[in-house]
Amino acid sequence: MPRLIKAGRIVEDDWQQLDPDAATAGMQQILGLDQWLQLEDKTGRAVLLEPGQAPAPLFDYLGQIPLVAIDFPVFMDGRGFSYGRELRERGFAGELRACGHFIRDQMTYLARCGFDAFQMADESRLEDALAGLADFSEHYQAAIDQPLPLFRRRG
Amino acid sequence: MYVYDQYDQTIVDQRVDQFRDQTARYLAGNLSDGEFLPLRLQNGLYLQRLAPMLRIAVPYGLLNSTQLRKIAFITRQFDKGYAHVSTRQNIQLNWPRLDEVPDILAELAGVQMHAIQTSGNCIRNTTTDQYAGVATDELEDPRPYCEIIRQWSTLHPEFAFLPRKFKIAVCGSAQDRAAIHAHDIGVELVANASGEVGCKILAGGGLGRTPVIGSVICEWLEKKHLLTYLESILRVYNQNGRRDNKYKARIKILVKAMGVDAFREAVEQEWALLKDGPTTLSDEAIRHAKSFFTEPAYLALDAAAANSELAARCAADPIFGNWVKRNTVDHRVAGYRIVNLSLKATGFAPGDITDAQLELVADLADQYSFGEVRTTHQQNMVLADVQKGQLYPLWQQLQKAGLATPNHGYLTDMICCPGGDYCSLANAKSIPVAEAIQSRFNDLDYLYDLGPIELNISGCMNACGHHHIGHIGILGVDKKGEEFYQVCLGGSQAKDASIGKILGPSFSQDDMPDVIDKLLSTYLELREEEEIFLDTYRRVGIEPFKERVYAKAD
Numbered sequence: 213m214p215r216l217i218k219a220g221r222i223v224e225d226d227w228q229q230l231d232p233d234a235a236t237a238g239m240q241q242i243l244g245l246d247q248w249l250q251l252e253d254k255t256g257r258a259v260l261l262e263p264g265q266a267p268a269p270l271f272d273y274l275g276q277i278p279l280v281a282i283d284f285p286v287f288m289d290g291r292g293f294s295y296g297r298e299l300r301e302r303g304f305a306g307e308l309r310a311c312g313h314f315i316r317d318q319m320t321y322l323a324r325c326g327f328d329a330f331q332m333a334d335e336s337r338l339e340d341a342l343a344g345l346a347d348f349s350e351h352y353q354a355a356i357d358q359p360l361p362l363f364r365r366r367g
Numbered sequence: 368m369y370v371y372d373q374y375d376q377t378i379v380d381q382r383v384d385q386f387r388d389q390t391a392r393y394l395a396g397n398l399s400d401g402e403f404l405p406l407r408l409q410n411g412l413y414l415q416r417l418a419p420m421l422r423i424a425v426p427y428g429l430l431n432s433t434q435l436r437k438i439a440f441i442t443r444q445f446d447k448g449y450a451h452v453s454t455r456q457n458i459q460l461n462w463p464r465l466d467e468v469p470d471i472l473a474e475l476a477g478v479q480m481h482a483i484q485t486s487g488n489c490i491r492n493t494t495t496d497q498y499a500g501v502a503t504d505e506l507e508d509p510r511p512y513c514e515i516i517r518q519w520s521t522l523h524p525e526f527a528f529l530p531r532k533f534k535i536a537v538c539g540s541a542q543d544r545a546a547i548h549a550h551d552i553g554v555e556l557v558a559n560a561s562g563e564v565g566c567k568i569l570a571g572g573g574l575g576r577t578p579v580i581g582s583v584i585c586e587w588l589e590k591k592h593l594l595t596y597l598e599s600i601l602r603v604y605n606q607n608g609r610r611d612n613k614y615k616a617r618i619k620i621l622v623k624a625m626g627v628d629a630f631r632e633a634v635e636q637e638w639a640l641l642k643d644g645p646t647t648l649s650d651e652a653i654r655h656a657k658s659f660f661t662e663p664a665y666l667a668l669d670a671a672a673a674n675s676e677l678a679a680r681c682a683a684d685p686i687f688g689n690w691v692k693r694n695t696v697d698h699r700v701a702g703y704r705i706v707n708l709s710l711k712a713t714g715f716a717p718g719d720i721t722d723a724q725l726e727l728v729a730d731l732a733d734q735y736s737f738g739e740v741r742t743t744h745q746q747n748m749v750l751a752d753v754q755k756g757q758l759y760p761l762w763q764q765l766q767k768a769g770l771a772t773p774n775h776g777y778l779t780d781m782i783c784c785p786g787g788d789y790c791s792l793a794n795a796k797s798i799p800v801a802e803a804i805q806s807r808f809n810d811l812d813y814l815y816d817l818g819p820i821e822l823n824i825s826g827c828m829n830a831c832g833h834h835h836i837g838h839i840g841i842l843g844v845d846k847k848g849e850e851f852y853q854v855c856l857g858g859s860q861a862k863d864a865s866i867g868k869i870l871g872p873s874f875s876q877d878d879m880p881d882v883i884d885k886l887l888s889t890y891l892e893l894r895e896e897e898e899i900f901l902d903t904y905r906r907v908g909i910e911p912f913k914e915r916v917y918a919k920a921d
C-alpha cells in the first residue's frame with residue numbers, strides 16, 4: 213500500500229487515485245475535477261486539483277468533501293499553495309493533501325498553507341520530508357497553522 | 368533603524384541552519400541541481416560565469432556602521448576585498464565559495480542581516496527613497512511600511528514559488544526617488560480629500576524584455592489594509608500568472624492580458640475574503656514599526672550661523688564648495704545636509720566599494736551621521752544627517768578615500784549592472800562601456816554644462832541596470848556571438864515615468880563614446896535655456912538625434 217505523511221507520521225494510504233478514464237469510481241477513490249463535477253451526490257467523495265484548476269468550483273461543497281488532493285507535478289509551480297490556503301480560509305476542514313513532486317524544503321510552507329497530508333512521488337523521501345516540517349519554529353505571517361501574524365503576538 | 372527582537376533573530380538563525388543543511392545535502396549529492404537552484408536563489412546565491420555571486424539583503428537600503436564593518440570583514444575573509452551596491456540597494460559579493468556561503472550567512476545573522484529572497488521567483492527586497500525621513504518634500508516616512516512589508520514577505524508560505532520574481536517599492540515624497548512605476552507593485556503614500564494619509568497602489572510595472580509603467584489599482588487605501596491588499600494582488604498573480612514562458616511570467620503581462628479593470632476586480636474579489644482578517648494592521652503594529660524610525664538626536668543649530676560659516680568655507684575652498692553644491696542635498700532639519708557618497712569614480716566599476724572604504728564609511732557614519740548609512744538604487748551611498756559645520760572635515764576624508772567625486776546626478780554618475788564581466792546571463796559587458804564613457808567625459812565643467820543626465824547600462828534584457836528608464840539607456844545585445852549595444856532615449860524614473868525609445872541599429876563597444884558624444888552635442892545645440900537633456904528630447908523627439916548619430920560621413 214502507498215505511504216504518506218499524515219499528522220506528523222508516516223502511515224499507509226487508505227485512498228486510491230482513480231484512473232482518469234475509469235467509468236465508475238469507488239467511494240475510497242480520489243476523482244479528477246471533471247469526474248468529481250459530474251457526480252450527482254458529492255458527499256464523501258474526494259477530488260484532485262491540478263495546477264490551473266482553481267478551487268472555486270469546490271466552494272459550495274466544502275462541508276461534504278472528506279479530502280482535497282492538490283497535485284504538484286513540478287515543485288516550482290506554486291499555484292497549489294494558494295489553492296490550499298484559500299480552501300482552508302473558506303472553511304474546508306477535511307484532509308488537504310499535497311501530492312506529487314514537491315520537496316522536503318517546501319514542507320513548512322505547505323503545512324502553513326493548511327496541508328496536513330503529504331504524498332510524495334518518491335516514497336523514499338518521506339522520512340527526510342518529515343524532518344523538513346521542523347525547519348522553523350517562528351513565523352511572521354498569519355497562516356493556517358498560526359492564524360495570528362507575529363505583529364499581533366509580539367509582546 | 369529597525370532592530371531585531373528574539374523573533375526576528377530566531378527566524379534568521381533558523382534560515383541559516385536550513386541553508387547549511389541544504390548546501391550539505393547538495394554537496395553530498397542528495398539534492399539535485401534543479402532542486403537546489405530555487406533554494407540557493409532564495410538565499411541570494413547565483414552560480415555565475417567565474418564564481419558564485421551572493422546578494423546580501425539591505426532592507427530598503429538601510430545599514431548601520433556595525434553591519435558595514437561586518438561586510439568589510441566578509442569581503443576580506445571570504446571574497447576579494449570589495450563589494451558591489453546593486454540597483455535594488457542590495458550588496459553583492461562576486462567571489463564567495465559555495466561551501467563557505469553558510470558561514471557567510473551566519474556572520475550576517477550575527478549583525479541582523481541575511482540574504483533571504485534577494486533572488487528567485489519570490490517577493491524581493493522592498494526598496495524605497497534613499498532620503499526617507501530626511502527629505503524636504505516628504506509627506507510621510509515610508510520606512511515603517513517597508514519594514515511591515517519586509518516582515519510580511521519574509522518566508523511567506525504562499526508566495527515562495529511565484530511565476531517570476533516580484534518587486535515592491537514604496538515612496539512617500541513629492542518626487543519619486545524609488546521608481547515605483549517600474550515595480551511589480553508600487554506603493555505611494557498619499558493624502559485623500561480629507562487629508563488622511565493612505566496608500567495608492569500601482570501594479571504591473573516592470574522593466575525587462577517588455578518594459579511597462581505600472582497601472583493604478585487602488586487610488587487610496589487605508590493603511591491598515593495594506594497587507595491584506597498586497598496579499599490579494601499576490602494571490603491573483605500566483606494563481607493566474609503565466610508559467611509556460613518566463614518572458615511572459617511577470618505580473619505586468621497578466622495585468623495587460625486581463626486588462627486593468629478585470630485585474631482590479633479579481634483583486635477586490637480575493638480581498639473580500641481577506642479584508643479585516645487578522646493580517647489587517649493594528650494601530651499598535653503601525654506604531655511599533657514607526658517607533659524604529661524616530662528622529663535621531665538632532666542638535667538645535669543656529670541655521671543662519673551654519674549657513675554663513677558654510678558659505679565662507681565654500682568660498683575659501685572652491686573644490687569643497689563645488690562638492691557641497693553637487694553632492695549634498697537639503698535636509699528637513701535646519702543646520703543639516705544629506706551627503707551623497709559617489710561610488711562612481713572613473714576607473715572603478717560603478718557601485719563597487721572596497722573593504723577599506725566600507726570601514727571608513729562606517730567610521731564616518733559614527734562620527735558624523737548617527738552611525739547610519741543608506742545604499743541607493745543609483746548605486747551610491749548616503750550619509751543622511753550631517754551637520755553643515757562638519758561637512759568640511761567629512762569631505763576631506765571622503766576625498767582621500769576616492770568617495771567625493773562631485774558628479775552626483777551627472778552623466779558619469781551612471782547606473783551599470785555587473786554585465787558580462789561577472790554575470791552569466793549577460794549578452795555583453797557593461798563595465799568597460801561605463802568606463803570608456805566616464806574617461807571620455809571626465810571634464811567636470813563639461814559635465815555640469817550638460818546638466819543632470821541619467822545614463823543607465825544593462826548587459827542584457829533583464830535590465831538590472833534599468834536602461835529603459837535612463838534618459839539615455841544602453842543595452843548589451845548579442846549579434847551572431849558578438850557584443851553590441853543598443854541605445855534608447857527619453858526614459859525616466861520620475862513621477863512622469865516613461866520608457867525610452869530605441870534609437871536605431873546597435874553599435875560596437877568602441878563606437879559607444881562617439882555615439883554618446885553625438886547625442887550630447889545634438890542636445891547642446893538644440894536645448895533652450897536651462898532645459899535638461901530629457902526635456903529637450905521630449906520637445907524635439909528622437910529624429911534629430913537619430914540623424915546625427917547615423918549620418919553618413921561624407
Ligand code: SF4
Binds near residue numbers: 784785786829831
Ligand atoms: S542586466 Fe543582464 S547582464 Fe546585467 S546583471 Fe542583469 S542579468 Fe546580468
